Amino acid sequence: MPILILGAAGMLGRKLTAAIMGGALPFSRLTLADVVAPPPVDGAVTLALNLADPGAAAILVKDRPGLIFHLAAVVSGEAEADLARGYAVNLDASRALFDAIAAIPDYCPRVVFASSLAVFGAPFPKVIPDDFHLTPRTSHGTQKAMTALLLSDCSRRGLNGVALRLPTICIRPGAPNRAASGFYSSILREPLSGLPATLPVRDSLRHWFASPRAATGFLLRSDAGNRPAWPQPRAVDARLVGPQRRDDQDAAARGRASGDGPDPPPARPGVVTSWAQACGAKTARSLGFIAESGCDEIIRISVHDENPCHRTA
Amino acid sequence: MPILILGAAGMLGRKLTAAIMGGALPFSRLTLADVVAPPPVDGAVTLALNLADPGAAAILVKDRPGLIFHLAAVVSGEAEADLARGYAVNLDASRALFDAIAAIPDYCPRVVFASSLAVFGAPFPKVIPDDFHLTPRTSHGTQKAMTALLLSDCSRRGLNGVALRLPTICIRPGAPNRAASGFYSSILREPLSGLPATLPVRDSLRHWFASPRAATGFLLRSDAGNRPAWPQPRAVDARLVGPQRRDDQDAAARGRASGDGPDPPPARPGVVTSWAQACGAKTARSLGFIAESGCDEIIRISVHDENPCHRTA
Numbered sequence: 001m002p003i004l005i006l007g008a009a010g011m012l013g014r015k016l017t018a019a020i021m022g023g024a025l026p027f028s029r030l031t032l033a034d035v036v037a038p039p040p041v042d043g044a045v046t047l048a049l050n051l052a053d054p055g056a057a058a059i060l061v062k063d064r065p066g067l068i069f070h071l072a073a074v075v076s077g078e079a080e081a082d083l084a085r086g087y088a089v090n091l092d093a094s095r096a097l098f099d100a101i102a103a104i105p106d107y108c109p110r111v112v113f114a115s116s117l118a119v120f121g122a123p124f125p126k127v128i129p130d131d132f133h134l135t136p137r138t139s140h141g142t143q144k145a146m147t148a149l150l151l152s153d154c155s156r157r158g159l160n161g162v163a164l165r166l167p168t169i170c171i172r173p174g175a176p177n178r179a180a181s182g183f184y185s186s187i188l189r190e191p192l193s194g195l196p197a198t199l200p201v202r203d204s205l206r207h208w209f210a211s212p213r214a215a216t217g218f219l220l221r222s223d224a225g226n227r228p229a230w231p232q233p234r235a236v237d238a239r240l241v242g243p244q245r246r247d248d249q250d251a252a253a254r255g256r257a258s259g260d261g262p263d264p265p266p267a268r269p270g271v272v273t274s275w276a277q278a279c280g281a282k283t284a285r286s287l288g289f290i291a292e293s294g295c296d297e298i299i300r301i302s303v304h305d306e307n308p309c310h311r312t313a
Numbered sequence: 314m315p316i317l318i319l320g321a322a323g324m325l326g327r328k329l330t331a332a333i334m335g336g337a338l339p340f341s342r343l344t345l346a347d348v349v350a351p352p353p354v355d356g357a358v359t360l361a362l363n364l365a366d367p368g369a370a371a372i373l374v375k376d377r378p379g380l381i382f383h384l385a386a387v388v389s390g391e392a393e394a395d396l397a398r399g400y401a402v403n404l405d406a407s408r409a410l411f412d413a414i415a416a417i418p419d420y421c422p423r424v425v426f427a428s429s430l431a432v433f434g435a436p437f438p439k440v441i442p443d444d445f446h447l448t449p450r451t452s453h454g455t456q457k458a459m460t461a462l463l464l465s466d467c468s469r470r471g472l473n474g475v476a477l478r479l480p481t482i483c484i485r486p487g488a489p490n491r492a493a494s495g496f497y498s499s500i501l502r503e504p505l506s507g508l509p510a511t512l513p514v515r516d517s518l519r520h521w522f523a524s525p526r527a528a529t530g531f532l533l534r535s536d537a538g539n540r541p542a543w544p545q546p547r548a549v550d551a552r553l554v555g556p557q558r559r560d561d562q563d564a565a566a567r568g569r570a571s572g573d574g575p576d577p578p579p580a581r582p583g584v585v586t587s588w589a590q591a592c593g594a595k596t597a598r599s600l601g602f603i604a605e606s607g608c609d610e611i612i613r614i615s616v617h618d619e620n621p622c623h624r625t626a
Contacts, residue, residue, distance in 0.1 A: 133444045133446045134446065134458075136462065136465075136466070139466050149455050149459050150455065150459065
């Protein structure tokens, strides 16, 4: 089956590509697309294309990929700072993709959409159930919620969609990005290299993580077009899956460095504290979405997966 | 305060106009806009303008109305049949309005948006709470849910929005429209004129109504820009208000006519049975949104309000 990855140049896109190239999913053709050309991969086609540009979506689906991973997005901090860009990329580009799919007769691909826990907003119950109401308190969360609703509607009409409400991905390798949650990676990653890092929120704040490896696993498990265990009817699939694992804030606090480091990154504590802190993720668990048991395991995975001798992406 | 009504040519828009002209709300200027020119009203400005057209929204808000009733919409049956038109009118035109407001410096109007109970979808609990999750099963419901989320996001950034999740408005005067719920009006309205009407769903199906008079009252009660009783923070306002009153299906069944009437209207039973059947409407009740106690009262109101001697719109 032809597979298309949108947002393939991003961290998760590269991990997913490496996993698929390593045999995690069979494919007849693998196309990697992003606004900047993804790193070349032997045996895959790479495309530099902006999904938000007129006609781009039609080009991407004209060869009828049977499985589409839609990871292309503007992250939370950027979506909050640049309202127009956030809506253009996180909502309009997704809509262009769904419209382009609908324009092809007899074509019903599986579309796995990377949504976010940010579709939920405070006040929260102690544990957030799968059917908690949508109360995003950020533009990023609003855009993800709107797109997931649209995906559900389109899933009644010619695509087979599922939206994964991803938790904060931690530890992100490399330099900080503009995600408001980026400091969670920084406070664990920088000390591993002997660098200072600052926790810009109170250390009693709890949050919800998965490693890049676990998040890749969630995406891979979403491949099956008619997996019987997905909740029915299909329009609900796109809402109920939230692969999340509560993490141990104590362990995160242990990773915190102090001293004369640089100023805190421009994280947005108001954004972060509005997010969910514990999730039931009942459906995700029933579907076999496995994440880490705690922060120590996340650190071990990062040390292993980001070691140049082991690294796959 | 200048008031703008969008969708002013529709049934609810005309009722609202009549109520405001009758003194329900003070205003310095009343502008009535719709895709077709609203009926002329002494003392009001009427405009034929399609909110979905480029530049139309900017024209409508350039005089900075302080209170905007946004009732412009494509109804459920039409939105289901014409996907592109539904999204263009129910989502894109609303977004154009919010964008046009945001483009005016130091301008924060009250925007009262007519959402719908159709943002909820089965399976339902016995009574739907205010914080039930958004599970629309129709394109119309999806569009209303998406627009309400957008309105919430915009309410953090320069408008003061509230979305009213209106129930089925019954008895609608005049000819049937393309709302999938239109038969609920028909089975009560046509027998009053001695005409046959058919109930196209099983008569045990329960549903949720308000009269046009009650719905007008909900809109009027949403005027106050900073009404203290609205739930805080403001971004939530746009979601929690659902003015609804469970109706007595037995009374509706009594209004059913039988015999050799025309074929059932093209109602969509699949659409109708996916809707909520009973709502708690706790927030709405706390805000003083009053609807009828049952179908008999709805019929009495219709007979009174649609009598040419009493009719105000």
